[in-house]
Amino acid sequence: MSFSSDSMSNLMKACVLRSTAPIEQNPLDLADVPIPQPTGNQVLVRVSACGVCRTDLHVIEGELSRQILPIIPGHQIIGEIEKIGDQVTNLEVGRRVGVPWLHQTCGRCEYCRAGKENLCENALFTGWTVNGGYAEYVSAPGDFVYPIPEIFSDLEAAPLLCAGIIGFRSLRLSGITGRSPGRRLGLFGFGAAGHVAIQVARYWGADVYAFTRDSRHQQLAGELGAVWVGGSTDLPPVKLDSIIIFAPAGELVITALKVLNKGGTLALGGIHMSPIPSIDYQLLYDERVVRSVANNTRQDGLDFLQVAAEIPIKTQRQIFDLVETNTALNALKHDAVRGAAVIKV
Ligand SMILES: [Zn+2]
Numbered sequence: 001m002s003f004s005s006d007s008m009s010n011l012m013k014a015c016v017l018r019s020t021a022p023i024e025q026n027p028l029d030l031a032d033v034p035i036p037q038p039t040g041n042q043v044l045v046r047v048s049a050c051g052v053c054r055t056d057l058h059v060i061e062g063e064l065s066r067q068i069l070p071i072i073p074g075h076q077i078i079g080e081i082e083k084i085g086d087q088v089t090n091l092e093v094g095r096r097v098g099v100p101w102l103h104q105t106c107g108r109c110e111y112c113r114a115g116k117e118n119l120c121e122n123a124l125f126t127g128w129t130v131n132g133g134y135a136e137y138v139s140a141p142g143d144f145v146y147p148i149p150e151i152f153s154d155l156e157a158a159p160l161l162c163a164g165i166i167g168f169r170s171l172r173l174s175g176i177t178g179r180s181p182g183r184r185l186g187l188f189g190f191g192a193a194g195h196v197a198i199q200v201a202r203y204w205g206a207d208v209y210a211f212t213r214d215s216r217h218q219q220l221a222g223e224l225g226a227v228w229v230g231g232s233t234d235l236p237p238v239k240l241d242s243i244i245i246f247a248p249a250g251e252l253v254i255t256a257l258k259v260l261n262k263g264g265t266l267a268l269g270g271i272h273m274s275p276i277p278s279i280d281y282q283l284l285y286d287e288r289v290v291r292s293v294a295n296n297t298r299q300d301g302l303d304f305l306q307v308a309a310e311i312p313i314k315t316q317r318q319i320f321d322l323v324e325t326n327t328a329l330n331a332l333k334h335d336a337v338r339g340a341a342v343i344k345v
């Protein structure tokens with residue numbers, strides 16, 4: 001591991017977004033910024049790896065409704081605790097943890113009280129509303145970081161923290177649960193989230209149909225055991241019981257409804273999607289359900305990491321250095337990543 005900044009100084013290297021712009025303009029600026037100081041319930045994590053997520057692209061390109069600037073993106077962070085605030089009692093210096101997208105919730109709003117903290121009115125999100133992990137250090141509340149199963153290396157674990165957890169929640173909301181033998185699942189888009197979700201779905205006994213335009217992604221889906229692989233408008237031989245769309249293209253909702261069985265559920269796994277064209281009611285009729293997936297609860301994360309270690313999930317990774325973060329995000333935008341991109345810090 002190499003750090004160009006002096007560990008005795010109060011500065012760290014970080015990829016800073018100062019104004020939103022298309023990723024082709026390489027808007028992340030590698031700069032020296034102050035190392036955050038953990039107070040109260042926070043821990044300071046020395047970052048070793050940070051997974052790249054499509055949501056980072058939406059943040060950087062200004063596609064989300066709120067955006068705080070400047071910001072350090074990145075929300076699939078693995079690292080070691082280097083300092084703790086004076087109110088942290090459950091964690092100690094030296095512990096390996098994961099810092100996820102769900103940075104903090106309020107615990108008081110009606111959603112938090114109802115066990116739906118993923119919908120918290122006052123939630124903070126890593127790498128979107130508070131600084132994230134494309135940096136040498138990040139701070140996070142101790143109650144919101146995850147212990148990482150021993151079986152995974154830092155680089156293996158990073159893509160599990162959003163692609164994995166959100167994919168897991170998407171599976172559950174699409175009707176694929178712990179026991180789903182023979183249930184037919186369609187995945188539209190086969191990037192980081194898709195290549196993890198297929199492993200969980202197959203572990204639970206589901207048959208997976210992968211829809212993706214990119215030939216490398218098609219090949220990976222086949223290798224991971226999809227029973228059928230096709231382009232996004234190709235017709236599978238059977239109707240599907242559950243479908244998840246990971247790609248941010250609203251027109252896929254229509255495409256997916258055309259192959260969704262009666263009573264089936266279509267879950268939309270992304271935080272942003274282009275407009276959905278008008279839907280002919282006959283496509284929705286017969287009790288088909290279309291629903292979005294918003295964030296995750298801490299319990300989703302704990303449940304997923306347990307299942308991930310049981311399987312165990314194997315992530316395919318393309319590794320980039322911190323200085324190459326713009327390059328990694330450009331590759332993601334153009335479907336040029338096989339599996340998940342991970343920044344090694
Ligand atoms: Zn809340």
Ligand SMILES: [Zn+2]
Pocket residue numbers: 053054055056075101162163
């Ligand atoms: Zn994400």
